[in-house]
Amino acid sequence: MFIVFKVFESRRRRRGLAYPPGPRPLPVVGNLFDIPPQYSWKAYAEWAKIYGNHTISLTALGKVIVVLNSYKAAKDLLEKRSGIYSARPSMPFHELMEWGWIVPLSRYDDAWRAKRKILDHGMRPNAAVQYQPMQKMKAHDFLKHLASSPEKFREHITHFQGAIIMSSVYGYDVSEHGDKYLGAANEMNDLGVRTMLPGALFVNDLPILKYLPEWLPGMGFKELARQGRRLADEVRYAPFEFVKNGMHTGTARPSITLANLEQIEDIDSPESARALELIAEASGSLYSAGADTTVSTLASFFLMLAQYPDIQEKAQAEVDAVTRRERLPDYSDRPRLPYIDAICKELLRWRVVTPIGLPHAAMQDDEYNGYFIPKGQCSSTAILHDPSVYPDPETFRPERFLTEDGNVKDDVMLSAVFGFGKRVCPGRHLVDTTLFIFVTSVLSVFTVAKAKDAQGNEIPVDCVSNTSTLISYPEPFKCSITPRDSKAEQLIAGL
Ligand code: HEM
Incomplete structure (x- = not known):
């Protein structure tokens, strides 16, 4: 877990308190050259071992970075003191694109509170239950796509998840190819990923560049910002209008947007x-x-x-015992599938999706364990890969989440996957049900194995490195995906 601060605080302001310990900084540049441009979180975890278990700090060009390395520190600050730690640091390029309305990026203000209420209402566990039949249907579509072109499994996954979001959020079924809403949404995501990385754009470190004329060299970010604004407008309004029109014609399907619009007495009144x-x-x-x-x-x-x-075989045996291979699995099977549940939990822990979390910024100076804390952001990698909590953390082991008699164990630390405090991920219940139906459905009819080269040798998969991006992915890899047998083929054909 870690926190980043914007400016050097004066000693007086710090009341004589030191920043948390960390590697010795150079004058002016601080630890800038110590922080690796790739996989910075791995360096944070190493420094944590040297300088302290809970918090460490670094400096870089006038910014102070405080890293929260333990579940306890993250809970203590981001949750118990969430009144202070729920802001986000500003990012000049996002301001240029006017992306401040996007909930994960937005300030901690009344507009954010109102939007969180809207999301928490639409995505609470009771509300999320109504999307399960749709999620199951999309999982079945995924199985059909996988059977017809298994080599495109990553594309099919992206399509599957896009379909789930657009259906639960807008009651909209995406088309197979070239969907009118997904194009802009994916372009916007790509732009966000490319420009959010530390060091990706100078303007984030030198905001004054915003005011320079566009004809100067290096001002290409201004055109990018215009694209960002255009895409954001399309993403925000086009599918929303689809729901509004559906309300007028009586064709709108249940969705998060509809549930909130229905609470408004007259959606046409000014x-x-x-x-x-x-x-x-x-x-x-x-x-x-x-x-x-x-x-x-x-x-x-x-x-x-x-x-x-071996894990695949064991999981398939558990699913088969419940479905008898006469049908595909359903949500009602879940209580009898503890090993599958443990796999879902371990998947979230094993390859952490947001290795440095999303930045939290403190709104006022603070003190923790005798150290001065001004502003910050948090990472969950150190927590979920802490060998004292999860021994041999790089190994995939579902048993971590099972009791000795095979029941699913509650593991509060796993919640770190979804962040902390008031900014905790509102989509976590949807993730839970998506993951379950996806994992069981695939296991019930497909076998996945390492791909083979022309000589028949297995091509190894890289289980260690995800991409070094804010949202971190497995690097591209090949695998062989085949229906388990003729019974599986029949089940898929019947979909
Ligand atoms: C495996 C999947 C997911 C993971 C690992 C994940 C993780 C996270 C994390 C770490 C945060 C930041 C929390 C913090 O600042 O402390 C977050 C925020 C957020 N997530 Fe997720 N998330 C996932 C899926 C989803 C889904 C499916 C949705 C909605 C459809 C969603 C919607 C959001 C939103 C709106 C925020 C911003 C909350 C705020 O700033 O108030 N997430 N998520």
């Missing part, structure tokens, strides 16, 4: 304009927050299956 805008913004935030994140975990599932055939 007095409702602000409420509508907040719903459009809350809903418009969900594709960017929920697509790539879940896709990463689903891709890790295939990676795991290729690497661990």
